[in-house]
Amino acid sequence: MATKNWALAPLAILAACGMTTFSAQAADLKVAIDPTYEPFTYKTPDGKPTGFDVDIANAVCEQIKRKCVFVEQVWDSMIPGLQAKKYDVIVSSLSMTDERRRVIDFSDRYYKTPSAIVVKKGTAYTGPASLKGKRIGVLKGSTQEKWAMGELKPAGVTVVPYEAQDQVYLDIKSGRLDGTVADKVEVHGGFLRKPEGKDYGYVGADQYETKYYGDGIGIGMRKGQKELKDQINAAIKTIRSNGTYNTLAKKYFDFDPYGN
DSSP states (O other), X not given: OHHHHHHHHHHHHHHHTTOOOOOTGGGEEEEEEOSOBTTTBEEOTTSOEESHHHHHHXXXXXXXXXXXXXXXXXXXXXXXXHHTXXXXXXXXXXXXXXXXXXXXXXXXXXXXXXXXXXXXXXXXXSSGGGGTTOEEEEETTSHHHHXXXXXXXGGTOEEEEESSHHXXXXXXXXXXXXXXXXXXXXHIIIIITSGGGTTEEEEEEEEOOHHHHTTSEEEEEOTTOHHHHHHHHHHHHHHHHSSHHHHHHHHHOSSOTTOO
């Protein structure tokens, strides 16, 4: 009994002095990702998460002195999972829209790229009505789904939501879909640059409409976490200014993804 009391004594002394001990686990930052969104979030052949979002998350974690632990999550369950405290933040190409801001908080922007329609090359396109009768796949719960439901569906296009963007590409390849609406960078890396995407291309203007796409991509977190938000914003500012952001961006892009 005496030995047990002595073992606890240092902890009691720390508590009496107002100090707290932390386990390594307590310092972890649980980061939600959907690893089906190349080149932003995807897996290496050995199953490790990688991509621009993952690298940004790790760079932010390095700045705030915490370890990123990645949690895979189906896209349309991202925000409910955050609210249920399954993880601390979302770093997975989450657009900062007014609708989402009503339920969660966001960091400052860390990138902004347009979306676009992708269909078979040679498809005549003068507007949404040009695609009447076609089947267009979208990521369920995404801003691209919102755009397609708002702009394509009223024009007679069948909009088909999928749990993962890579499933969309499989069904385009098999002929079950005629195309997709997707982030231009993601669809280039995940589909168009691959052999199965060689007969497809963009139609129409780049999509930036704020009512669908918000004002860029940020890190999502639960409301009321001011200290975490301030730390993350400071980290984003630091990696933007010290060259880290540009170094990471050049791994995946031949342009500056930060946007205007």
